[in-house]
Amino acid sequence: MKKQNSIIHNKLSIIGILFVSLFAGCKEDVSDNANTWATYKADENSSSYSPLGQINVSNVTQLQNAWTFQANDVPEGDQAVSSQSNPIIIDGVMYANSAKQTVYAINAQTGEQIWAFKALGDGEPSAASRGVTYWEKGSDKRILYSAGNYLMAIDAQTGKLIPSFGENGKVSLNVGVRDDPEKISVTLTTPGRIFNDLIIIGSRLPDFYGSPPGYIRAYHCQTGQLVWTFHTIPHPGEPGYETWPPNAYKYAGGVNCWAGMSIDAERGMVFLALGSPSFDFYGADRVGANLYGNSVLALDAATGHYKWHFQTVHHDIWDYDLPCPPNLVTIQQDGKEIDVVVQATKHGFIFVLDREMGEPIFPVEERKVPASNLPGEIAYETQPFPLKPKAFVRQSMTEDDLNNYSPDDHEALLKKFRSVRFDGLFTPPDLQGTLSIPATRGGANWGGLAFDPMTNFIYIRGNNLPEIQTIVDANKHFTAQNNTLFEQGRVVYQKHCAACHGDERQGIPPTFPAVVDLKDRVVEKEALQKIRQGSGQMPGYIGVLTEQEEREIIAFLYDKKDAKIEVPQIAKSEEEPVRYMNITPYRTWSDPSGNPALKPPWATLNALNLSTGEYEWQIPLGNDETLQEKGAPNTGLLGRSGPMVTAGGLVFISGAADKKLWAFDKKTGDLVWETTLPAPNNANVCTYAVGGKQYLALSVGGTKENPSGSIMAFALPML
């Protein structure tokens, strides 16, 4: 204990010196250039830390709404949307995108609009987008932004496309990814990062059979020229090739970096968090460890050359994508300073790796895990388990952990629990049904971590979300009643769409919209474009569905029941591979009344001391009053946004459906301030100083009356 104190003390004095030299000893430095949150998650390290301290533990209760910027790109009466954008601030100007992907430049002090750039054409589907990237060289100042299948360069001063970048200001992300650019849809949900004059980007891809590979690419910020490409599914002769079947590089997909990356400019390295290979729940066509799936990958940022990797899940069959950027931090251990990479996972672990070589700082053990019963599937024999830190979410449950909201509901849960396969973490998907905990939306999410250099603590939100994975043989399970377009379309729908939009097209509110009334709202052409390209949190289906299947799905969605046209039955070839599918992913396991199967807490906020690998505090985050038992602690509520930590002693994090924004004392986890926002929100907070004043800002979702949503800024009242 004594040792730990002195380590923290050392660290504090180093920080103290830094402050004195950087900020001339001013304790409450709010000069405009003190960490202006110039990039996604605060800095190139993804720290989500701000050295600003004007807003602090003793005055945070006085925070007031300083201004609200109203986006206005969703017509009245349309479905409300929710933006995941984390604004950035450069020289007093805030740059952020709306949910509909309009980019706005806003006076960060007043909230007045400077310019707006509509990145999508009318009716073109928008995707989840977490922000923009800024680059400058001399007087050339640019916003690099991705919408649709393009990367664009926008003049930061005028809000106009820069024609000399790519083709008239745009570069197609579909080009240069192995597959026919006309038959794929590559989008970008997390903004790219800058290294010198390069912008390095990942991608968002569908999770299905037939998905393209998630190559990492670097483009020149001035010209838009592609400078390097890294094959995340290695080609012959490249390291890692041997972890796949010989031809897999020609057909396997996924292994994309959708969640973001960090840059160590001094070392000239980029660190990427990679997702799982596709198809996510069945890997008979990709036997092997499948590098660089689910890996933290370190590359030379200038050339894209391989440096090292650390695979957190071998041969993933659970959709355990790495869900947030690796954090680059410096920790104190045994009196030494060590530069490390911290990666949190969906399955609840935090891996702490040496930055030079990728070796674990705390011991990691390869443990034997259960084998698969699915024909053709060879689950990997072992998986890595860190001995420290402990998992920040539940990785197991028993019958005692099942909720009991009513005897019938409890009975139904018990029956299900006893009928499915569950052999702990890494239980493979099974025809019997599998319990997965944490599941596809558990553990960490895109909001990621915040690191406090003053204390060596990281802060992370954890979601406790079990799912039941229902595995079927797609070729046998889905058969049409007859050969009309409509009935065939129903089959395509059940296969690809029902998991999110519900068996009866009723949707699963609030995340997944109903498509039963589509014909009253959306013209066919627009719907097809959304289906091809994806929209918001929906993946794109171009290349996944054949043109025939597209016609069928449209006939089904638009209730063309009397379409007399018969669809020619294409004889199934003998060699048609068995394609197992999971028909219930992304759904929290619930009882028949719709209440969570697992007892609370369903979400927590955790403070982990990286020097010791021990948690300092863990609290439930959020509350569902309707399900909270009398006198019981808060239930916690599912959320995806991440925390921000400040020199003012505070951790800020937004809620979700509950519309909350909270400030916690970073040392104790005590709630010190909260406010209720006008709408549900789903975005990380940022903070910056302009004109001697510290502001806090975040994207807030839309409402029925105001579907576009807004950006809200908070500050202390004038003294």
Ligand code: HEC
């Ligand atoms: C992983 C979940 C998921 C799957 C699978 C999925 N969708 Fe979606 N879909 C969504 C979400 C989320 C939205 C809302 C998107 C937005 O906010 O723009 C959406 C929106 C749509 C819309 C637009 C609805 C509107 O009101 O404008 C259509 C049409 C649609 N989906 C059709 C399909 C079809 C057809 C399939 C299957 C081929 C499918 N979806 C599969 C999640 C999904």
